[in-house]
Amino acid sequence: MARGKRKFEHSMIQKPGRRLMHKVPLRFVQNKVSGGGARSVNTSLALIPLIDFFVVVVLFLLMSFSASGEIPVDKNTKLPSAENTLDMIDAPVVAITGTNILVDGSPAGSTRPIEDSGRLQKIDDLHNILKNKRELWKQLNPKAESPGVVVMQVDHRVSALVVKSVFQTAAFAGYPNVSFMVGQLPKTKKGGEH
Amino acid sequence: MGGVSVDSGGKSGRRSVDSELNLIPMIDLFVVCVLFLIMTAVWSQMARIEANAQVPGPPRTDEEVEKVEPEKxxxxxxxxxxxxxxxxxxxxxxxxxxxxxxxxxxxxxxxxxxxxxxxxxxxxxxxxxxxxxxxxxxxxxxxxxxxxxxxxxxxxxxxxxxxxxxxxxxxxxxxxxxxxxxxxxxx
Structure with a gap:
């Protein structure tokens, strides 16, 4: 190897080039493996930006992760929104979808008789199902006092008559604390701006 | 294989101290985490607004009814x-x-x-x-x-x-x- 070239190799700044198999002393092996002067087909992937991206995505998703899960909302039900709200709780869900009343997904009556009569009515099926749920809760928690909370999932177009009827039926079945499921509106600033 | 080489010498015939971190398992773990979190993510934020029903209880005969001034x-x-x-x-x-x-x-x-x-x-x-x-x-x-x-x-x-x-x-x-x-x- 030429003297000048050796000097160049030991300097701090080295000539960029192929490094594959550079420890093999045989020149022809180096040439064969590293492409023999042709453009190498080996490309290095920059993994650091990929890992950075994954870290950011994982952190974001972990921060927005909800362990309590999602309460399913019927796709035809559009909930109203409110600003002064509380966090969701684990309680029986009474949903009004179309003309059906559901308790935790099981049918519990219809709104048709209420709309036809045009006055407040007790819904017997709903009353019985909620009462059974309350009794079951009491059997499972004999020493605890029932919170009597039920969550109502009501479409924004449902009439007040139906809402009041379901509300009162739930109250008479032992669930006087009714919560309405709503979407969360952003909090208004002091000046009234969002 | 993807890896990160930590170059720290190894010249003049001595055993190289280069070590290569294997990044593939880490990337695999990240991919699994991202997929799991995306699948379980809750995008619609639900809240509740309270109301309460004043349902009178059954009258108790053993208690004397106390006259309470009705509140505003x-x-x-x-x-x-x-x-x-x-x-x-x-x-x-x-x-x-x-x-x-x-x-x-x-x-x-x-x-x-x-x-x-x-x-x-x-x-x-x-x-x-x-x-x-x-x-x-x-x-x-x-x-x-x-x-x-x-x-x-x-x-x-x-x-x-x-x-x-x-x-x-x-x-x-x-x-x-x-x-x-x-x-x-x-x-």
Missing amino acids: MLTVEMKQDDRFVLIWKSGATVHATSEVPRKGQPITLGTETVMRYPDLATEIAKQWKEYGSHQNDNDRKVDQAIISVDNRAPFSDIIAVIDAIYTLKRTYKGAEINAFQVTFSAR
Whole structure:
């Protein structure tokens, strides 16, 4: 190897080039493996930006992760929104979808008789199902006092008559604390701006 | 194979101290984490707004009925299309009646338009300072607001009015709570 070239190799700044198999002393092996002067087909992937991206995505998703899960909302039900709200709780869900009343997904009556009569009515099926749920809760928690909370999932177009009827039926079945499921509106600033 | 080489010498025939971190398992773990979190993510944020029903219990014969002075309650009537009527009364005694124009402030969120009643909230807050029974920081009880609503009114209007009532806050032992508890009129 030429003297000048050796000097160049030991300097701090080295000539960029192929490094594959550079420890093999045989020149022809180096040439064969590293492409023999042709453009190498080996490309290095920059993994650091990929890992950075994954870290950011994982952190974001972990921060927005909800362990309590999602309460399913019927796709035809559009909930109203409110600003002064509380966090969701684990309680029986009474949903009004179309003309059906559901308790935790099981049918519990219809709104048709209420709309036809045009006055407040007790819904017997709903009353019985909620009462059974309350009794079951009491059997499972004999020493605890029932919170009597039920969550109502009501479409924004449902009439007040139906809402009041379901509300009162739930109250008479032992669930006087009714919560309405709503979407969360952003909090208004002091000046009234969002 | 993907790896990170930590170059730290290894010249002149000595054993190289280069070490290569194997990044593939780490990337695999990240991919699994991302997929799991995306699949279990809750994108729609749900909340709740409270109401309470005053259901009288069965009369108890073993207890002497104590005569309690009826408390002042706020009734919010939303039976007219153009105004709310605020009535403060205790029992059958009416203390004050006033009207608030039903001037909604629409808020557009994406494709959704939500109606809010800031004027109603302001008027309720003003009147509560004058007529509210439970304003003390040590008072655990809160004032009662009764919503008297037309049977044909949509549910979104009821929520807008409840939201306006809950705009007013007070403190109980330093913690912020709603100044009112809301219920419905049975009529």
